[in-house]
Each structure stands twice: as structure tokens, then as C-alpha cells.
Amino acid sequence: MRVRHPVYELADKVEAEKGQDYNxxxxxxxxxxxxxxxxxxxxxxxxxxxILSLSENEELDNEALSKIxxxxxxxxxxxxxxxxxxxxxxxxxxxQIA
Numbered sequence: 540m541r542v543r544h545p546v547y548e549l550a551d552k553v554e555a556e557k558g559q560d561y562n563x564x565x566x567x568x569x570x571x572x573x574x575x576x577x578x579x580x581x582x583x584x585x586x587x588x589x590i591l592s593l594s595e596n597e598e599l600d601n602e603a604l605s606k607i608x609x610x611x612x613x614x615x616x617x618x619x620x621x622x623x624x625x626x627x628x629x630x631x632x633x634x635q636i637a
Contacts, residue, residue, distance in 0.1 A: 549608065550615035557616075568620070576628065579621035586614040 558568075572578035590610050596603055 546608075546611055549612035550619070553609075553612045554616050554619075572620070572622055572624070576621065576624055579617065579624050582617040583614065583621055586610050590614065616623055 590607055592606050
């Protein structure tokens with residue numbers, strides 16, 4: 540049996556915590572991505588760039604490593620959100636063809 544990587548546990552925890560913020564009232568998660576896949580791609584790029592920036596420090600302390608871990612969890616979530624958006628777009632395209 541394959542063991543689930545800890546980054547997915549972190550990502551799930553962050554998604555659950557932030558999901559409450561994303562889905563209050565009339566504002567939904569999709570509203571944070573007004574340009575569709577372009578917005579999703581931007582957030583994936585932003586998180587990856589943040590990780591690169593934090594990683595440039597040659598003497599990473601525990602705080603810096605913790606920040607990198609946090610951003611890795613966010614990166615996984617944004618990649619999951621983008622995956623879901625790609626799937627929805629594919630379904631929409633298939634319905635148009637049918």
C-alpha cells in the first residue's frame with residue numbers, strides 16, 4: 540500500500556481551513572478566479588515563485604522552512620483547483636459538441 544505524502548495532508552488541512560473563508564455568503568471560490576484558467580495559472584505561478592524566492596536563502600532556518608512548507612501546501616491546492624477548472628472546462632466543451 541502506498542503511503543500518502545504529507546504535503547497532501549497539509550494541503551487538505553489548508554483547503555478545509557481556507558475553504559470556510561472562500562465560501563462565505565455570496566462569494567464563492569470561483570469568484571477568486573475571474574479570468575478562469577488564466578487566473579488559476581497565475582496563482583500556481585505566484586506560489587511557485589514565492590517558493591523560489593524563499594529558497595534562495597542559503598541559510599534556511601526553521602521559520603523559513605515552515606514558510607516554504609506552507610506555500611507548498613498552497614501550491615498543491617492551487618494545482619488541485621486548476622485541475623478541477625480544467626475538468627469543468629472539458630465537460631463544458633464536450634456538452635457544446637454534443
